[in-house]
Amino acid sequence: MRIDSAKWVHLPNTYEKKTQPETKPELTRQTDQLSISAEARARFEEPVKHPERLEKINALKAEINAGTYTRDAREIAKRFLQG
Template sequence: MKVNPMHSLNAYQKQQNVGAKKKADVNKKHDQLQISSAAKQMQEMSRITTERQEKVERIKAEIDQGTYKVDAKEVAKKFYEFWD
């Protein structure tokens, strides 16, 4: 069997070229993020969220002013409804 040193060199060069192409292909690929329409809807502020935020801001202002009053009967009623 005759060994051609040039043939083996060509195989080595071909392997390097294939490796370089793979590296180039990897560099071209990018990560992508896709958000479903349901997730987009969840991100939007709903009417309830807006109303709740307004209520929280109002209560914070009342606490800061010292005018916030706790209705003990209402608190007890909510506890009772929760544990009932």
């Protein structure tokens, strides 16, 4: 058995080869877009005709802004199932 063979001389060079560092592609930040139709915009800007409904809307807005708006998930699920 010959240990001083020519192929053994080049073997360490294969492990010492420098590899190109992987370049990571730049991630592009995708944003959501929302488009509202003219009809929907008109309905949104339309004044509320019933004063009691306006009071309820204002109360809900106040709860949401205060961070106290909570609803029972089971009750919401029941309403979905009822149709």
